[in-house]
Amino acid sequence: MLNKYSWMEECNAYFMYYYSCTQHSLKLHPLLFYPPFSSNSLQSFLLSFSTASSSTLKYQATFLFDFLNSNFKLSKPQSIFISKRLSGTTFPQNHPLSVINFFKQIGFFQTHIQTIIRHRVRVLFSDVDKTLRPKVDLFQQLGFQGSDLSGFISKYPTILTASLNKTLVPSVEAIKKIVRNEKDLIHVLCKCGWILPKYQLFVSNIDLLESCDIVGNQVLILLKRQSKLLCLSQSAIRNYILQDVELGFHKNSRMLIHGLHMISGLRKETFKRKLDLIQSFGFSKDESLQMFKKYPTLFRVSDKKLKVGIEFFLHTVMLPKSALANQPMILMYSIEDRVFSGCRVFQLLKSQNLCKVPSFVYVLCLSEEMFLGKYISKFKENTEVLLIAYKGHHIAG
Incomplete structure (x- = not known):
């Protein structure tokens, strides 16, 4: 060795x-x-x-x-x-040794250097002062330091072979117009730094989205959650927007981007399978689509989780299908930690007439802090029993 x-x-x-x-x-x-x-x-x-x-x-x-x-x-x-x-x-006659020394001087470990070379071996022949140092300086000025810097560059080594003035600087400026907060900027770049070398395509797609009234924070949401969408062909993006509109999303609706996020990340076969699964429980096609429009992320959960949740709410809680269609986000909750435990407390409150509870869905949608304060710690004589009902499986463990 x-x-x-x-x-x-x-x-x-x-x-x-x-x-x-x-x-x-x-x-x-x-x-x-x-x-x-x-x-x-x-x-x-x-x-x-x-x-x-x-x-x-x-x-x-x-x-x-x-x-x-x-x-x-x-x-x-x-x-x-x-x-x-x-x-x-x-x-050009540039020694790889100078490139390697430069990376080590700014804190890169050999694993970082090896990763860069595996993906961009030409970097070994770069001019340190004319090519590499100015690019590293750009990201240091943005706030990348130490392990964040080496991790970022080794993750996206294409930025070392992209043009500084024609690509990287204008790309960063375009993203800064969307991401105002410096902390968010670093977070976004760490997640989707691969966009930087695709400046022209990225900017033209932002213009396309803005023409569809998708602006500001809405673009930021897409950048954080589905950045690949922003570097697709314009015809592909138009097609996804058209599919969204056909599903019932309005162009001026804030839910459009959430539908766009889901549609662009799901295969048509997967989307159809989710709809068929929901309809197998007696929901109409319109009700199934309504659940998607209200909470598009629902279609990201596994078929098993979706099936167990629907069965529990319809057959155990006896929740009307219309109520579940109006509040589909409850199918996203953890069955063991939130749904089952919330149901036990709800049934205990009703059986002992401790208070009037509007509905199980209402109880389930409360934050844990509000739930504990309103339905457990409030009843001092019954706090222990209620707490065991709520966290019994954890206490037993």
Whole structure:
């Protein structure tokens, strides 16, 4: 296993070899696999490079493949693929060692560097002062520091090969118009930094959404929850909006983006299966669609959770279908921690005539703090019994 010094020396030696190949217009064809090499063997090869024959050069060209495979933990197919992509490309005379040192100076661990190289090997040949440092400075000025910075850049290494002034800066400015808070800005970038190199498409899609009255915080919601939607083709986005309108969402409704979020993230087969499941319990198609329009996120839950919830509310609580259709969000609640326990307290309150409770749905929709204050701690003589009914399964555990 190479120590950090021999690893850096090998990077530098590799660059000298590769640059010499490109200067002699030698194309690399790493189609054969050879055992991993050492720095000494590579340096010995470099000394004899100028007198090497054409056949020998072909053999030695496989060192690029071996280098990627052994030092950056790439699989054999990945090494071959990257080597082919670099074949015949001329790079500026920048030493990989300076790139690696730069990353380490700003706090990157070797795992971060390896991740970047696996996805963007050309970064090894970048000019530190002209190309890399200005891009890193941009994100440091936005508030990225330490592990946040290294984690962000290694997660989205394409930003290191994108144009600073033509792509990254205008992309950041476009996102800042949507995200006003600095803390939210970092959160959004960490989640969807892959958008940054797609400036033109991103901005044109924002314009499209604004033409449909989806603006401000509504765009922010999409950016946080379904950022991929913002980099689809405009025809795809128009199609999703059309589907939303056909399902009953109005263009000027704030619920449009929630429907858009769900529709764009669900396959048509999945959407139909959810509707069919709900209708199997006796709901009409209109009632099923009403449940989706009121709470689109409902269609993200598993079929099992949806089925158990509907069965419990209709057959155990005996809730009318119309009530469930009007309050579909209760199907999202945890069955064990919220629904079952709330039902036990509700039944106990009714059986002991402790107070008038409007309805089980009303009780269920209260926050835990309000529920405890209004229906448990208020009845001091019965607090223990009510608390056991509410959290009995946790107390027993």
